[in-house]
Amino acid sequence: MARTTTSRVRKRDDRAAYVFLLPWFVGLVVITIGPMAMSLYLSFTDYSMLAPPNWVGLDNVERLLTDERLHNSLRVTFTYVLVGVPLQLAVALAVAVVLNRGMRGLAFYRSVFYLPSLLGGSVAIAVLWKQIFGSTGLVNDVLALVGIAGPGWISDPRTALSSIILLHVWTFGAPMIIFLAGLRQIPEMYYEAATVDGAGPLQRFRRITLPMLSPIIFFNLILQIIGSFQAFTQAFIVSGGSGGPSDSTMFFTLLLYQRGFGELDMGYASAMAWLLLLIITIFTAVNFIASRYWVFHES
Amino acid sequence: MRKALTVLMTGVLAAALLAIAGSGGAAPDPNAPAAIRFMWWGADQRAKVTTAAVRAFEAANPGVAVQVEPTTFDGYFDKLATQFAANDAPDVIQLTPDKVLEFAGRGALLDLASIDTSKIDPRLVQIVKTERGQAGIPAGIGSHVMVANPRLFVEAGVPMPDDTTWTWADYRRIAQEITRRTGKEGVFGSQAFGISSNGLSVWLSQQGKTLWTKDGQIGYEAPDSTGYFQLLKDMSAEGGLPTPELITEELSAPLEQSGIATGRYALAYADTSQFSSLVKAAGEDLELLRFPSRTGKAADAKMEVRSSMYWIVPARTEHEAAAKKLVNYLVNSPEAGKLLLGDRGVPTNSAVRDAVRAQLDPASAESVAFIEEISPEARDFVPRAPVGGGNLEEILKRQTSDVLFGRATPAEAAQRLIDESRAATRR
Known part of the structure; x- marks a missing residue:
């Protein structure tokens, strides 16, 4: 009952x-x-x-293998991820360590550094970037003061991608906040003990901070890699949707968009989307496997 | 960061799901009350006059309500493709000629043969006729021309060329002289060419070739366009053209910020339908010129007179009769013509053209006069782009940029232009 x-x-x-x-x-x-x-x-x-x-069977897969512009877009995207992500995390970590010293006005600085993260992927910032790095933009105005004639940073194929990577690095606020939280979790006594034993600041960072923080670094790494592979807005706005000049900012997603919507080739664009999913999955899996060797778990 | 694309893709895929779910058609009654949608791209001025014409149409056709959907050119085709996929396309749409055949080739357009085109130059009509019927109705006549800024010519002390006799060599010399003699930051002799396939089309026609053949093949070979890229490279090296960086930056700039509209370029390329806006934006006098020729004879300039846009109706519209009525009104009614004036180019219907002539603003009147002046010597209509040929614009821009930045020789760029065009149209 x-x-x-x-x-x-x-x-x-x-x-x-x-x-x-x-x-x-x-x-x-x-x-x-x-x-x-x-x-x-x-x-x-x-x-x-x-x-x-x-229905065309595996035709699209065959085209993926022979599409030279696609291979170029993979080169661009990998460069963006492999250069941009580590650089951004390094900056985020460096700033987090400095802020963690407990300076005055910490909350203020934290907010200021975090701001670009909120704005970085937005259309407004990409447009602003375009203005700053244009051939008659702010950067070149400043360079002109010291007598250097700067190139058109975003319109020269040699520097365009770097400008977008810089934009990515600039949005280091989100991983920085997570690093800050992680740094707060490291017990102060480890540092005290190490100092007593005569360890310098560099050694303390290498022997205590890095291992203790490694799970957080890993977390940020995974998140940023997945996000960066799918970066779209910056390249779309900065290059006016063209991926130019000379395909130098033709990100994978931008090419996908062009093939799908510009060339009305949505079947192929769908195949590209699945290729991207596959690439991201492989990267994430490799990262998880590799993490066994460098991520330190306290227990 | 990636939200924009995600939203677009989700839209398409959801639309595809819906389309597959499908729906049947209803039996049409030509006089049943209908609510139709009407979409075009363009500036505020166009929205204003077109909406006025639509309201006049509604007054003349009780029972038909028209919802206007003015939008920007940026993203226009994305939006359109998504709407077609979802079977949610507007009933009357403004479209560029190369896309008309692309859409028609895939069976997406209604046959508009029943619309009266007797007062329209038959060549404008024929050009978008396919085996599936009349794909579009020409909305306004224009020509791809050069525009000159007389003030910069005076400042440089260079005489304005006689466009009935000038050659490419003259053009090259003039552009370089103006840049050099004005010596002002940001002022250049000529806007770069090679960023629009209209210019390439003229270049090829001057050699007796065409971009496309009637059966949708490529109508020229690599050596035919090598000279085009070579001239681009030479003029860029001499300073007659803006720096490659500036050219790249201006690819995505709106018309009002272009070099000719802001008084920085002495020569530029434009469509006659843009002339009135350009003069307004520049705030000073501009002049229309023929392209330079190889021989120094106006007839060899092979200028093209064409419709820069067409009205189309989707094959799957539920309001066939009402949609056709609206298209007919826009093209053939003097009443509509008096409201639309020269906004989409010279009115295609000759009776409408005569009715509105007196009302045109000076710049539009100048365009009309120019079109009429070059019409006798203009080349025959060339076949429009086949399915996939709409990508030529992007392909050409890439080659131009490769040449300007020294990433490809003119011969390599010419070869790639062919290879990539062939790949794009193969499907």
Whole structure:
């Protein structure tokens, strides 16, 4: 008797839980799983969006292998990730260590450094970047004061990508905040003990801070790599959607967008999206495996 | 950071799902009340006059309500493709000629053969006729021309060229002289060419070639465009053109900020339909010129007179009759013509053109006169881009930029132009 009552109550509770979950579940199916399944299907088709999709089997995969502009876009994207992410994390960590010294007005500095992270991916900042690094922009105005004629940073294929990487590094605030939180977790006594034993600041950083912080570094690394592979807005705005000059800022996602919407080649663009997912998955997996050798877990 | 693309992609994929779910058509009744949607790109001025014309149409056609959807050129085709995929496209749409055939080739457009085109130059109409019918109705006549700023010529002490006799060599010399003699920061003899396929089209026509053939193949070979890139390179090296960096930056700048609109370039390339806006933005006198020729004869300049945009109706519209009525009104009604004036170029219907002539602003009147002046010597209509040919613009820009930055020789750029165009149209 008592048992049936409890199970009935539980059943009712379960039902309530499902009802509350429903909005999330509907959202998941309609705007994530549904479109994902659809794009998987489309990646095996020739789909112009104007006419119904046409099944072409593995044609798109074959094209992925021979598409030179795609290979170039991979080069650009990998450069962006492999240079931009470590650089950004290094800056974030350096600033976090300095701020962690407990200086006055810490909250203020923290906010100021965090601000670019909130704005960095926005259209407004990309437009601003375009102004600052234009051939008649702020940077060149300053350089002109000391007699240097700067190039058109974002319009010269040799420097365009670097300018966008710089924009990425500038948004170091988000990982910095996470580093700061991590630094606060390191017990002060380790440093005291090390100081007593005669360890200098550099040694304390290498022997205590880095290992103790390694799980946080790992977390930031994974997050930034996944995000950077999908970077789109900066390159789109700074290059006016062209990925130029000379494809030097043609990020993978930008090419995907051009193939899909510009050339009405949505089947191929879908295949590209799945290739990107595959690349990110591999990178993340490799990172997790490698983490066993350098991430320190205290326990 | 990646939200913009995610939103777009989700839109497309959700749209594709919906499209596959599909829906049947209803039996049409030509006089049933209908609410249709009408989309175009353009500046505020265009939105104002077009909306006025639409309201006049509604007054003349009770039972048809038109929802206007003016938008910017930036992102126009993304929006359009997504709407077509979702079967949610507007019923009347303004489209560029190369995209008209692209859309028609995929069976997305309604046959508009029943619309009266008797007062329109048949060549403008023929050019977008496919085996599936009349894909579009020409919305305004224009020509790709050169625009000159007389003030900069005077400042440099260089005489304005006679455009019925000037050659490419003259053009090259003049551009360089103006840059050198004005000697002002940011002032250059000529805007760069090679950033619009219209210019390349003229260049090829002067050699008896075309961008595309009637059966949708590439109409020229690599050596035919090598000289084009070589001239670009030479003029850039001599300083007749802006620096490669400036050229790149201006690729994405709006018309009002272009070098000719801000009084910094003595010569530039434009469509006659843009002339009135350019003069307004520049705030000073500008002049229309023919392209230079190889021989120094106006007829050999091979200027093209064409419709710079077309009206189209999607094949899957639910309001075929009402949509056709609106297109017919926009093109053939003098009443609409008096409101639209020269905003989309010279009115294509000759009766409408005569009716509005007196009302045109001076710059628009100048465009009309110029078009009429070059019409007798203009070249025959060349075939428009086949499916996939709409990508030529982007392909050409890349080659131009490679040449300007020394990443490709003119011969290499010419070869890549062919290779990439071929790859784009193969599908």
